[in-house]
Amino acid sequence: MLPSTAYLLVSHGSRDPRPQLGMEKLAELVRSRMGEGKKGKEKFSSYLPFYPSSGWGSRQSLLYSRYSDKVGTAIAISNAWTPLVETATLELGNFPLHEQIRRFANKALAYSYHQIQVLPLFLLRGVHVMEDIPQEIAIAQQRISDIVEIHQLPHLGSHPKLGQLLINQEEIADVEAKILVSHGTRRIGGNQAVEIMAQNLDAIAAYWSVDPMLPQQVKDLASKGYQEIGILPYFLFSGGITDAIAKTVTNLQQQFPQLHLKQGQPIGATPQLAELIVDLIANL
Structure with missing residues (x-):
């Protein structure tokens, strides 16, 4: 992590407000984690009005940016480093992603950052990550x-430790078998990481958009005599798909009354996830 670098966390985007709320919370956790060890140093000042102020100390300088979206904006910037971490969405945003990046670049430049690192908060190496x-x-x-x-x-x-954030959940304690449910991708080889993670978690994989899907995997486990089955949603935040998975689990429970299906929670915006993100950045 370099002082000259700003970070943009990119998610898919959703009409459901919950994922974006989770993204904002996660960005704040990442800022806090990246800023640890910087305590006692000055922070960036807030935006200041465009007129001289005797309150500006000798450690601050006035930066005029011709790249600002607001003409005449003046920003007082401290020489100390504070991490600049914000969020953007690939789809369903107010602007296309390239425009969100451009605006973030303007802001980063105003704060004397000359490099942006874009971190895709995607769980699969699919078309969005590799092409879009x-x-x-x-x-x-x-x-x-x-x-x-x-x-x-x-x-x-x-990140090789991402699956550990799913396994220690009270909702799936003491189950006999586990199913890791991912969105899935049709890109060749794109689901391999899910299969490996499922194996490491002593689980089997199921997908929302491709085979094998959750109902088939539940049926297979039931045919083998398993009764206590934990469902692990491999998603960052609650949203439309996790709601749909919950409905599917309810339907499967009615279809197989002899089973005890227990659904866990998505990964969520936690300090542990923020730690993994910072670790991913630091170990490039």
């Missing part, structure tokens, strides 16, 4: 030239 986000970054980079360098980091799902 790189294309949006390329458009943004073209529009801001080389004023600020933009780099894409490995996606969140590449």
